Amino acid sequence: NAGVMQNPRHLVRRRGQEARLRCSPMKGHSHVYWYRQLPEEGLKFMVYLQKENIIDESGMPKERFSAEFPKEGPSILRIQQVVRGDSAAYFCASSPLPGGEAFFGQGTRLTVV
Amino acid sequence: TQLLEQSPQFLSIQEGENLTVYCNSSSVFSSLQWYRQEPGEGPVLLVTVVTGGEVKKLKRLTFQFGDARKDSSLHITAAQPGDTGLYLCAGELGGATNKLIFGTGTLLAVQP
Numbered sequence: 615n616a617g618v619m620q621n622p623r624h625l626v627r628r629r630g631q632e633a634r635l636r637c638s639p640m641k642g643h644s645h646v647y648w649y650r651q652l653p654e655e656g657l658k659f660m661v662y663l664q665k666e667n668i669i670d671e672s673g674m675p676k677e678r679f680s681a682e683f684p685k686e687g688p689s690i691l692r693i694q695q696v697v698r699g700d701s702a703a704y705f706c707a708s709s710p711l712p713g714g715e716a717f718f719g720q721g722t723r724l725t726v727v
Numbered sequence: 728t729q730l731l732e733q734s735p736q737f738l739s740i741q742e743g744e745n746l747t748v749y750c751n752s753s754s755v756f757s758s759l760q761w762y763r764q765e766p767g768e769g770p771v772l773l774v775t776v777v778t779g780g781e782v783k784k785l786k787r788l789t790f791q792f793g794d795a796r797k798d799s800s801l802h803i804t805a806a807q808p809g810d811t812g813l814y815l816c817a818g819e820l821g822g823a824t825n826k827l828i829f830g831t832g833t834l835l836a837v838q839p
Contacts, residue, residue, distance in 0.1 A: 659827065
């Protein structure tokens with residue numbers, strides 16, 4: 615039973631480029647959460663999605679960030695026109711039920727140069 | 728803004744010692760989860776506590792949820808070097824949100 619799969623594990627982007635982070639939830643899980651972990655800071659909630667729906671995006675920056683979880687395929691966190699401050703570890707978690715135990719992926723470490 | 732404060736922030740102890748990590752908030756949570764995170768990896772779920780006053784044991788780890796569901800503690804007995812890592816508590820607010828509010832973390836180092 616594969617866990618939450620995130621790719622890529624490491625991503626380097628130049629300022630102004632786009633970053634696309636992918637998350638495949640555990641089998642049978644239809645609830646996906648994205649969190650960001652900045653250096654020296656804790657994990658911060660970004661967005662909560664169910665299949666084809668954004669349920670809570672209260673943690674998403676107002677501009678440049680978007681997320682989707684299509685009917686088929688992985689969830690995508692997209693960051694347009696990246697800036698140095700976007701450098702962080704981005705974690706995806708999935709659960710089988712709303713509010714159920716969340717299982718995390720290994721994260722994508724984004725570095726903006 | 729809901730906030731979960733963990734203490735201590737850093738803890739360095741010798742193998743065989745006992746320790747307790749605290750997680751406190753002014754908010755009431757429907758459940759609270761404890762995770763351990765190693766460098767370069769994602770958080771790994773250790774336990775979920777749901778009921779006020781609940782105590783759960785996982786080998787040498789004992790987790791307690793406060794009666795008012797605002798705080799929690801993690802006690803490790805006879806710590807081992809393999810226990811080294813970042814310990815995170817995370818509270819779930821419930822309702823339609825279901826998001827986790829993470830604590831500030833406790834970095835534990837167990838020296839052999």
